[in-house]
Amino acid sequence: MIIGTPLSSNATKILLLGSGELGKEFVIEAMRLGIEVIAVDSYQNAPAQQIAHRYYVIDMKNGDLIKDIAYREKPDFIVPEIEAIDTDALIELEKKGFSIVPCANAVKHTMNRISIRRLAAEKVGLKTSKYAFASDIETYRQKVKEIGLPCVVKPIMSSSGKGQSIVRSLDEIDRAWYYAQENARGKSGEVIIEEFINFDYEITLLTVRTKNQGTLFCEPIGHMQVDGDYWESWQPHPMSQTALNKAKEIAKKITDELGGYGIFGCEMFVKEDEVWFNEISPRPHDTGMVTMITQNMSEFEIHLRAILGLPIDIKLLSPGASYCFHASDYGVAPKYKGLEEALSIPGTKVRIFGKPTTRPKRRMGVALAVGENIEDARKKAKLAAESMKVIL
Template structure:
């Protein structure tokens, strides 16, 4: 199916599965390209999802949710009258750290931190005894950061096991344990996969550095400087994993960088909070790039200015955001949601990312202060 084919009264219909601010931004990006967008919370039940697709008759089903009835998406994709993104295989691997890590390390030979899997607290204890400390432990099926902890000593094993099992998206009593790699920076490389007359192609946004503090605030900035050797390695790793997953759209490839060395960490076949900086730093944001790629339209990944973002969720201790103070910061912008918990995105641009980060922090501070 191409962007010129219609599904409803001469218009392209996109069924977007998801909720929250990211989904709303993505829906707006599709709508600006003339698509008829139907947004729905993803049904947990496969029959309900099939009924929704039959009722709406979309040309494209786009999931912006972590957990969707993957087997049903496979059946819908195999019908041939609907394109599904991310591909069911990508969606399944995004929730299967074990399968994804084995694909990356064993099949594709990508460099990764040393890792092991465990199916019980006793197995995790044996891994820790063999591998040594510290170890990062997380569920094999979870959103980034969920159920994650660091083992520093043997007595941390049982609490880490319980946290990981409780924090997984699926009821899988299985965890991944990784050696802690001493790195300079964690990077998101937004990789856009498209298809055209000459076949599949990938393009890359400028690297995005990010850091999440213990309070849950996520800071990201673009560009993150990498050495030419590290940048070439990062692009090679991203292209290989994305082409293996297939499909079209934006993939958030997570990398660990130390000097010229780059390690594959994760890939998400959908948009991520670290990419919100592109709302101001790029000509086309991650949302616009995803919509264009899914619809088979041309993309470009031009960065127009260094930028930074800080993503937080309002707490009971926060008062009404001081919006006037936040927007008084030079080259600033915000995104505020009315959902619970309320998402607050502080954005800023500047001649260099260091100044942009400082401005974004000042915006975020104003949004947290009590009015």
């Protein structure tokens, strides 16, 4: 299905694969620079589709459909925004001359936890937790025994922490396996078992590969997860200069190996001055939504500028925080109340994503706040988010 009409044939054109809330903010930035955007997703009326010039609804794992759209639209850039994409199709398109962001190699490696962990640990030589993979439950049980408890279990393909568990006792082992199977993207059934690192905190270091300015970094972002899903983030997260230097070194090494241009969300564990690589996304990161209020350029504007080769000058304007609000049940065409109360808190903003349907715990929007320090900002963002109610 295609809906919409084209702009002038002279406009730069971006084909966005995945049309969630991160894609929506990216589309807004692209439109500010007169860029034509075609948004693709597996369901109609996804957030970015609501504002794109036109959109398609397809099975995102069907590489033939992705290639058909690319050949028809002939975009200047193909920008993946989600994990559940046929990455082999992107590699084929890149060989045919299409520009994949940041590049097809980066997208393929980062969409699969086996590939990116082996690349980071075994090829690049980064410090990671101990890990193992399993594709059947008997092998899984054995690998859990070898890694030891507590450990972390994740599907090899998922997003936003879905399917992730911390296994602390013997009676949780099988439960974690089935939870990973139920929440995986794709049908491989394979999981990664990781040593549990007793870290002090976890950060996202937004790392930007540019054509003319080398590698740039945003200030580190701290975040909190609930059931493996991003719930809250803040910037800048305090850390020692030694740890920050190590984090930047890790992020530069892995992004140099992946290649291409654009922003990467590099997740790392930190304990005192020690830093472990965890995961990386080749696009704006959900925890990075806080940059919409803390920086002079949001992660979405930075990503676009890096793609286009435009100048980037990142400045932190104020300590700030983000806090998500969620749906409580299944529904369609949700409405919202509490906006006046949320925005009456000084220094706050609210972003409603515009998702057309709800389900329990689905992230529907985010409250943003600045403050005198991150503690003040976190308190404001939480109060604003708790004011927002999703009405079904």
